[in-house]
Amino acid sequence: MQVETILDQAFQKYRDVEHECSQSGLNMGVKLSEAATRYCVATRLMAEDSMFATIEAELALIDQLLELCQSEEAGNQVNASNIPDCLMPYCQSIFGNLTPKATPSASTTPKPPAQLALASAKSEPTATHCSVPSELDADSWQMFLSEVTDHLNNIEPNLLELENNPDDKEALNTVFRSFHTIKGNAGFLDLKDIIHVTHEAETLLDLARDNKIRVVSSSMDVILRTVDVIRDLMQRYGTWVADGTIPLRHPQQDQLISQLKRLAAGEILGTDEIVTKNDQTEEEHALSNNVETLPISGNAPAQATTPASANKNKPAAAAESVKVDKDRLDELIDLIGELVIAESMVSSVVHTLDVNNSVNARKFSQLRKITRELQELSLSLRMVPINGLFQRMARLVRDLSRKLGKDIDCEIIGGETDLDKNIIEQVADPLIHIVRNSLDHGIEPTKEERRANGKPERAKITLRAFYRGGNIYIEIEDDGRGLNRERILQKAISQGVISSAEGMTENEINSLIFAPGFSTAAEVTDLSGRGVGMDVVRRNIDALHGSVEIRSKQGHGTTVSLRLPLTLAIIDGMVVRVNQQRYIIPTLSILQQIRPMEKDLATIQGQGELMAVRGKNISFFRLSELFDHGTPRISPTKGTIVLVEIKDKVVGFFVDEIIGQQQVVIKHLGHGMDSLPGVSGGAVLPDGQVGVILDVHGLLQLAKTKDLPIVAA
Amino acid sequence: MSETATRTAVLETPGGKDLSGKYLTFKLGKEEFGIEILKVREIIGSMTTTFVPGAPEHITGVINLRGKIIPVMDLRQRFKMTPEANNNRNCIIVVEIDLGDKTADMGLLVDMVSEVMNIGGNEIEPAPELGMSIDTSYILGLAKSGPDVKILIDISRMLNQWHYLALAQADGRSAE
Numbered sequence: 001m002q003v004e005t006i007l008d009q010a011f012q013k014y015r016d017v018e019h020e021c022s023q024s025g026l027n028m029g030v031k032l033s034e035a036a037t038r039y040c041v042a043t044r045l046m047a048e049d050s051m052f053a054t055i056e057a058e059l060a061l062i063d064q065l066l067e068l069c070q071s072e073e074a075g076n077q078v079n080a081s082n083i084p085d086c087l088m089p090y091c092q093s094i095f096g097n098l099t100p101k102a103t104p105s106a107s108t109t110p111k112p113p114a115q116l117a118l119a120s121a122k123s124e125p126t127a128t129h130c131s132v133p134s135e136l137d138a139d140s141w142q143m144f145l146s147e148v149t150d151h152l153n154n155i156e157p158n159l160l161e162l163e164n165n166p167d168d169k170e171a172l173n174t175v176f177r178s179f180h181t182i183k184g185n186a187g188f189l190d191l192k193d194i195i196h197v198t199h200e201a202e203t204l205l206d207l208a209r210d211n212k213i214r215v216v217s218s219s220m221d222v223i224l225r226t227v228d229v230i231r232d233l234m235q236r237y238g239t240w241v242a243d244g245t246i247p248l249r250h251p252q253q254d255q256l257i258s259q260l261k262r263l264a265a266g267e268i269l270g271t272d273e274i275v276t277k278n279d280q281t282e283e284e285h286a287l288s289n290n291v292e293t294l295p296i297s298g299n300a301p302a303q304a305t306t307p308a309s310a311n312k313n314k315p316a317a318a319a320e321s322v323k324v325d326k327d328r329l330d331e332l333i334d335l336i337g338e339l340v341i342a343e344s345m346v347s348s349v350v351h352t353l354d355v356n357n358s359v360n361a362r363k364f365s366q367l368r369k370i371t372r373e374l375q376e377l378s379l380s381l382r383m384v385p386i387n388g389l390f391q392r393m394a395r396l397v398r399d400l401s402r403k404l405g406k407d408i409d410c411e412i413i414g415g416e417t418d419l420d421k422n423i424i425e426q427v428a429d430p431l432i433h434i435v436r437n438s439l440d441h442g443i444e445p446t447k448e449e450r451r452a453n454g455k456p457e458r459a460k461i462t463l464r465a466f467y468r469g470g471n472i473y474i475e476i477e478d479d480g481r482g483l484n485r486e487r488i489l490q491k492a493i494s495q496g497v498i499s500s501a502e503g504m505t506e507n508e509i510n511s512l513i514f515a516p517g518f519s520t521a522a523e524v525t526d527l528s529g530r531g532v533g534m535d536v537v538r539r540n541i542d543a544l545h546g547s548v549e550i551r552s553k554q555g556h557g558t559t560v561s562l563r564l565p566l567t568l569a570i571i572d573g574m575v576v577r578v579n580q581q582r583y584i585i586p587t588l589s590i591l592q593q594i595r596p597m598e599k600d601l602a603t604i605q606g607q608g609e610l611m612a613v614r615g616k617n618i619s620f621f622r623l624s625e626l627f628d629h630g631t632p633r634i635s636p637t638k639g640t641i642v643l644v645e646i647k648d649k650v651v652g653f654f655v656d657e658i659i660g661q662q663q664v665v666i667k668h669l670g671h672g673m674d675s676l677p678g679v680s681g682g683a684v685l686p687d688g689q690v691g692v693i694l695d696v697h698g699l700l701q702l703a704k705t706k707d708l709p710i711v712a713a
Numbered sequence: 714m715s716e717t718a719t720r721t722a723v724l725e726t727p728g729g730k731d732l733s734g735k736y737l738t739f740k741l742g743k744e745e746f747g748i749e750i751l752k753v754r755e756i757i758g759s760m761t762t763t764f765v766p767g768a769p770e771h772i773t774g775v776i777n778l779r780g781k782i783i784p785v786m787d788l789r790q791r792f793k794m795t796p797e798a799n800n801n802r803n804c805i806i807v808v809e810i811d812l813g814d815k816t817a818d819m820g821l822l823v824d825m826v827s828e829v830m831n832i833g834g835n836e837i838e839p840a841p842e843l844g845m846s847i848d849t850s851y852i853l854g855l856a857k858s859g860p861d862v863k864i865l866i867d868i869s870r871m872l873n874q875w876h877y878l879a880l881a882q883a884d885g886r887s888a889e
Contacts (some may be wrong), residue, residue, distance in 0.1 A: 237828065310886070334780075335780070337780075338779075338780035341780070342780070480734055494882075552766060581763065582763075583762050626766070627764075627766035627767075628766070655812060667781075667782045668782065669765060669775050669782055669784065670775060670782055670783045670784040670817065670818070670873075671783075671784060671810065671817035671818075671819055671872070672772075672784065673765060673772075673775070673784050676765065676766070676767035676768060678766060678767065679765060679767060682763070682775060682782045684777045684780060684782070687775065688777055689761065689763060690763040690766075690774075690775050690776065690777050690782055692761065692765055692766070692775075700765075
């Protein structure tokens with residue numbers, strides 16, 4: 001036990017030394033301390049039998065390091081004779097060849113025998129299950145998990161960067177360091193399967209760092225695949241930690257390791273091998289929902305597109321941060337929301353009591369200022385840049401474009417835009433659907449077609465995020481063929497989505513692709529054509545109180561624009577009164593509010609009510625009837641009609657009075673109250689009473705089940 | 714502490730042989746009821762509730778309990794008793810109900826709260842069969858301490874039943 005602690009400490013120190021050396025450019029120092037860390041890991045894996053030798057070896061290493069630092073000259077070579085025997089394998093694995101004048105031409109380095117041999121002796125090679133350590137407590141696992149996840153997330157964008165710019169040493173080093181850290185940490189937990197995989201990736205990258213092999217796109221595929229396999233292995237180990245069942249090895253683990261080895265040996269892998277890899281990668285990333293289709297047309301007029309340059313999306317400068325449990329954070333934000341409401345309740349009382357006391361007034365304005373600041377701060381706590389999500393999409397574009405055999409660049413604009421983490425999680429699925437649609441149907445299948453239409457051969461897909469008017473917009477733009485409206489209309493009519501195309505605006509036609517089951521694809525492929533995807537997009541975005549819009553120019557491309565609120569916790573609401581009850585309608589859903597005039601009103605069979613708005617007849621429903629308030633009908637001219645847009649139809653809801661607009665904190669209504677039609681939650685109003693937040697889609701459903709006629713706008 | 718633990722353990726024994734412990738008793742009309750004191754979070758005066766459209770009939774609405782929204786159930790309605798005009802001793806008993814993996818708070822509107830009393834196991838009789846029309850599955854037993862009979866109810870069970878009821882209703886509506 002004690003030995004392990006000491007080893008742990010030594011490991012950490014060596015890591016620090018390594019870090020310092022790499023900062024000051026002491027390559028030899030980096031390598032030496034790396035050897036030492038590997039040795040630490042190995043010693044721990046082997047248990048303490050070679051303790052004495054270890055200490056000697058470590059001391060010798062430290063001497064070497066000290067010497068190195070003292071001389072501090074470029075081109076310092078390690079004096080092999082000073083390195084103790086037991087460390088030799090490790091040093092060799094790092095230096096490749098321990099001759100003072102390293103042979104730079106050696107493109108194939110001997111395989112590092114050290115750790116691999118050591119580990120494989122223990123668990124490999126025919127095992128079908130992962131090798132699991134003898135003990136692992138949940139806490140260490142959690143720490144490991146979060147660290148590895150961070151590193152994996154860090155590796156991916158850097159790999160993509162590296163692919164676009166193979167000479168980017170910085171990115172290469174970052175990837176290498178991340179793999180190295182994962183391996184080191186896995187070593188301490190004794191997770192051998194992860195060690196093996198990372199080790200091979202690390203070796204490959206190390207060779208690339210030393211310019212012994214070129215980073216080519218095929219090796220990128222394999223390394224990205226490695227990231228996936230590690231993710232998968234983490235999940236497998238995760239289940240083991242949770243319930244103790246020994247996980248199965250990843251089916252491609254061995255294949256992957258051998259590919260990494262072959263790459264490290266300077267081999268170039270055949271394309272077929274890589275393609276199958278991508279299939280599998282894609283499969284795993286794929287959603288359970290199948291993607292539907294964007295209809296498209298050929299014949300694109302010329303369009304000048306500047307060649308896409310990969311956006312530099314370096315991780316933001318590492319600000320110091322603390323990891324906090326998400327539930328506690330949500331609770332804090334909720335509580336602050338309460339504080340804001342409580343504050344406004346208190347001040348409204350005080351103002352009526354004590355109008356003239358300026359001292360108190362000042363104190364209260366101070367209190368108000370602090371609570372507002374607190375609220376702003378609390379809302380920003382959950383905000384994270386959207387870049388992480390965009391990077392995932394960039395990866396998807398890359399994988400899919402390989403699979404489809406199309407050359408597609410992915411450009412990211414506005415990745416630093418902050419968005420509520422809860423929204424980011426829920427917007428991921430819709431984005432995947434949209435991106436897949438754009439790639440599969442939007443972008444022309446062949447370069448020839450693009451060239452014939454005067455477009456650059458490489459297609460481009462742009463992911464963009466920006467703020468406008470209290471909302472965030474996420475746009476996915478492609479320069480493909482655009483929507484073919486005639487084909488959409490044809491399909492829509494034959495599938496019975498609409499009866500005729502008369503009087504439909506461009507926008508309304510575009511929106512038809514959101515209809516459930518709608519697809520114009522001639523055949524169902526594994527990517528799309530089943531008519532589910534865009535429906536999913538619409539539903540998810542609706543659930544977030546957002547909206548979707550499609551802009552498309554035939555031959556020039558399509559832009560899908562998502563409008564989302566900045567946060568889920570707070571919405572802008574219109575407080576309305578119906579009899580004695582107050583309801584809150586999300587402002588996002590409201591188009592307009594109208595006080596109707598007698599001459600604009602009409603009824604159908606004395607029941608369905610209509611109102612003429614700019615020449616169009618719009619049906620409206622009385623909230624008091626939908627909710628069975630049981631009050632007699634009053635003339636609509638005495639109240640207000642709130643117009644909302646629901647699935648491209650405009651309908652109205654009649655209320656007695658509009659009280660005002662305000663921001664409210666959305667809350668659950670409590671046990672058993674979560675599946676009520678037309679109701680999405682509750683909010684505490686400034687007087688301390690609860691207001692029910694309405695959901696306009698649910699209201700329309702409710703209206704339909706109430707047997708009231710609905711007339712399309 | 715150990716007393717609490719043993720009591721809970723006893724309560725959970727099937728058959729409900731020993732239900733002795735502290736109960737909060739309250740009145741609905743002339744009938745007296747008791748609920749386990751451990752389930753009671755607090756007692757508040759009756760306050761204006763907000764009507765929630767579509768909620769079951771015996772839910773009078775929701776209230777804001779220090780920033781948390783909780784539903785309030787009118788126990789008279791729940792037990793299909795005749796509604797009574799507000800007397801000024803109406804109370805809301807806030808109880809914590811056990812939903813298996815989590816707990817939830819809920820208010821119970823009652824006519825008046827009586828007292829907290831210790832009821833011994835030998836004072837409790839099993840719930841009688843009352844025929845099909847009266848559901849007794851949530852009645853723990855009848856306590857005869859003092860002059861009156863007190864009906865001891867299992868609040869989690871009763872509210873869970875209501876929950877399923879509400880869900881069924883909601884499903885029925887959306888299926889229409």
